[in-house]
Amino acid sequence: MARRRLLAALLLAGSLAGPVLYRRGAAARGRRVELTYEDGAVVTLPAGSPGAAALTALAEEILRA
Amino acid sequence: MDAARALADLTEISSEIEAAVLLDEAGAVVASTPDDAERAGRIAVGARRLLERAREAGGREGEEPRRLEAGTGAGSVFVLRREGRTLVATTGRTPTAGLVFYDLERCLQSLEEAPKPKPKRRRAPKKQADGAA
Numbered sequence: 001m002a003r004r005r006l007l008a009a010l011l012l013a014g015s016l017a018g019p020v021l022y023r024r025g026a027a028a029r030g031r032r033v034e035l036t037y038e039d040g041a042v043v044t045l046p047a048g049s050p051g052a053a054a055l056t057a058l059a060e061e062i063l064r065a
Numbered sequence: 066m067d068a069a070r071a072l073a074d075l076t077e078i079s080s081e082i083e084a085a086v087l088l089d090e091a092g093a094v095v096a097s098t099p100d101d102a103e104r105a106g107r108i109a110v111g112a113r114r115l116l117e118r119a120r121e122a123g124g125r126e127g128e129e130p131r132r133l134e135a136g137t138g139a140g141s142v143f144v145l146r147r148e149g150r151t152l153v154a155t156t157g158r159t160p161t162a163g164l165v166f167y168d169l170e171r172c173l174q175s176l177e178e179a180p181k182p183k184p185k186r187r188r189a190p191k192k193q194a195d196g197a198a
Contacts, residue, residue, distance in 0.1 A: 031137060031138045032134070032135075032136045033122075033133075033134070033136070034132075034133070034134045035122075035123045035130035036130055036131055036132035036133075037125060037128060043123050043124065043125070045122060050122075051123075052122070055122060056135055056136075056137050058118060058135070059111075059136070059142040060137045062111035062142045063137060063139065063140045063142065063155055065107035065108045065111060
């Protein structure tokens, strides 16, 4: 009986945590900053770098506008 | 093509673009869709700040990028500069960047390809009637 309860609790916890983790992962994947210049050079700012963080914050302001 | 028409076509063609604002060389709003002047003004200010910050962050001696994509996880902002014009667009969380930039390029191209007014045809002088004078 106790085993069943434990299994049910684990299933419930997993089904609740799964979508949250998936959403977090998708959000992290969507965070990117890419700059392309006249000469065709592409600069990707690493996620978490100060430059990327500043540009992402400004982009968030634009999306909220 | 008229700027407002070009932006309306852009959002009709691209299901990913939610809002678009066209700025002139001075950074002033030329047209926007949806047609909301206040919101367009806020997006224009944000885009100018974004480009200014990108100059520093890009590490290319202050060069302004021609294209900029900034994804936040909740949505993305795309900026394209061409021939003195700047086109800013917002999308949802998972845009196809290549397609969005393609549509933005086409939009700016359509503005450059605006047909020039045709020269007026000169009328041939009226022939005088045989019996006249």
